[in-house]
Amino acid sequence: MLVEVGSTIIMAGVAGYSYLKTNGSSMSDSDKIQRIFNNAGMNVRENGKVKTIRIHRKTKIEGGVEYVFQLPLGMSAKQIIDHKNVLEDGLNARHKVFEFDPTELLTLKWDRTVIKQIMKILTSKKIIRKEIEIDFDGMLRIRVYDSSLGNEIQWSDDMLKLKTWSVPIGITRNGTIYHDFDKRKHLIVAGATGFGKSVIMKAIITALILSKPSEVTFSLVDLKGGPAFARFKNAKQVVHFGVDTTDALEILQDVQQKMNDDYKKIVDGGHEDVSEAGISKRHFLVVDEAADLAGDQKSMEILTDIVRKGRGAGYYVIYATQYPSAQAIPMQIKRNIPARLCFVLDSAMASMTVLDGPGAESLPEIPGRGIYKEVKQTILQTPYMSNKQIQERIQPHVTIRTRKDDGDGQKSLQTATTRRHSIVIEKV
Numbered sequence: 040m041l042v043e044v045g046s047t048i049i050m051a052g053v054a055g056y057s058y059l060k061t062n063g064s065s066m067s068d069s070d071k072i073q074r075i076f077n078n079a080g081m082n083v084r085e086n087g088k089v090k091t092i093r094i095h096r097k098t099k100i101e102g103g104v105e106y107v108f109q110l111p112l113g114m115s116a117k118q119i120i121d122h123k124n125v126l127e128d129g130l131n132a133r134h135k136v137f138e139f140d141p142t143e144l145l146t147l148k149w150d151r152t153v154i155k156q157i158m159k160i161l162t163s164k165k166i167i168r169k170e171i172e173i174d175f176d177g178m179l180r181i182r183v184y185d186s187s188l189g190n191e192i193q194w195s196d197d198m199l200k201l202k203t204w205s206v207p208i209g210i211t212r213n214g215t216i217y218h219d220f221d222k223r224k225h226l227i228v229a230g231a232t233g234f235g236k237s238v239i240m241k242a243i244i245t246a247l248i249l250s251k252p253s254e255v256t257f258s259l260v261d262l263k264g265g266p267a268f269a270r271f272k273n274a275k276q277v278v279h280f281g282v283d284t285t286d287a288l289e290i291l292q293d294v295q296q297k298m299n300d301d302y303k304k305i306v307d308g309g310h311e312d313v314s315e316a317g318i319s320k321r322h323f324l325v326v327d328e329a330a331d332l333a334g335d336q337k338s339m340e341i342l343t344d345i346v347r348k349g350r351g352a353g354y355y356v357i358y359a360t361q362y363p364s365a366q367a368i369p370m371q372i373k374r375n376i377p378a379r380l381c382f383v384l385d386s387a388m389a390s391m392t393v394l395d396g397p398g399a400e401s402l403p404e405i406p407g408r409g410i411y412k413e414v415k416q417t418i419l420q421t422p423y424m425s426n427k428q429i430q431e432r433i434q435p436h437v438t439i440r441t442r443k444d445d446g447d448g449q450k451s452l453q454t455a456t457t458r459r460h461s462i463v464i465e466k467v
């Protein structure tokens with residue numbers, strides 16, 4: 040009898056699951072996309088007739104479906120890409136898919152609470168939002184995925200490309216995305232507070248230490264007071280560590296001087312850049328909350344010089360801000376840093392400042408979900424490396440040194456937040 044009741048309940052559960060999965064409009068996503076286009080006014084008029092996109096092909100892909108559409112003449116693909124959020128919201132309207140695994144019913148305890156347990160399984164599940172990707176290569180490709188990219192993708196050392204300047208900065212459905220500092224040079228990281236800037240910057244610093252422990256050095260400037268980078272302070276690769284704008288100016292001056300010396304050597308040697316000169320060392324200047332430097336003209340001038348000349352001299356800048364305004368990311372800095380990693384932002388205007396287009400304002404509010412832009416834009420989930428994982432990885436590189444006065448009559452290193460070491464760039 041109990042078995043009979045049990046199987047009936049399971050069937051009811053599975054039926055409930057099917058209901059949850061299919062509840063909503065029966066219209067196909069392809070029809071919906073065309074209807075959304077029409078309703079949102081994304082169409083053109085030709086000979087008095089309204090024309091919109093036309094389905095060309097539909098292909099099953101891993102995790103979803105790719106729809107290929109033909110655009111009518113006169114319709115811009117950019118307009119469509121800029122309206123990605125309209126499409127995504129439209130596809131998710133009245134269509135709720137719940138994350139639910141029917142095998143969970145097998146874990147039921149067959150007692151008086153069985154109905155309660157089933158209700159709990161059915162109601163405690165998260166709603167999955169369909170996600171889309173849009174590309175245009177002569178045809179408009181819209182990939183609709185049945186589930187989200189994943190809210191947390193754990194860091195794995197397998198992602199590393201050891202002995203290179205290429206670091207993993209995110210995972211897409213098609214694999215891992217790398218930022219190659221030797222190719223793309225500097226990086227701007229922006230995003231609203233709490234969406235993953237510090238986490239990815241710490242992961243990048245750790246990855247560089249693991250990848251090139253003897254060749255990489257850092258100047259870390261955390262204008263939020265220092266907590267995020269504090270764990271790297273005693274790593275032997277860290278030559279400067281600053282926590283306020285006074286430290287920042289000193290550090291910038293020192294880095295600029297070393298960079299100029301090295302740049303001169305490279306040019307005097309008849310080389311175009313650090314790679315051609317066969318120099319294996321690279322220095323990274325990482326500034327978190329760079330907006331706090333924006334009011335300091337001298338610092339900004341030096342920073343601009345470093346991003347300009349540093350490309351060739353092997354001095355790379357990671358410039359992070361949660362306030363992406365024209366003042367916080369001046370034009371000169373932007374022009375010299377084409378690569379951007381942007382988490383969710385509060386407005387299309389802020390997105391425009393970082394990515395030169397909208398998009399970041401319509402990212403889902405998931406920590407770690409971002410857009411990486413170099414030539415193309417890619418939506419990714421940054422890998423999550425916990426502080427414990429960072430600690431374990433940098434521990435072998437930590438040296439506790441006594442901070443002595445540097446003897447030049449300036450701030451004593453006993454109290455100062457900068458550590459004065461020379462940045463030496465050597466030939467291999």
Ligand SMILES: Nc1ncnc2c1ncn2[C@@H]1O[C@H](COP(=O)(O)OP(=O)(O)OP(=O)(O)O)[C@@H](O)[C@H]1O
Binds near residue numbers: 263407408421423
């Ligand atoms: N890639 C990720 N995957 C999962 N969770 C993440 C990820 N990145 C960040 N988080 C979560 O978001 C929290 C905030 O991240 P983080 O400190 O990097 O934000 P932030 O952008 O630097 O914020 P703020 O500008 O205020 O410093 C983390 O403590 C973590 O819980």
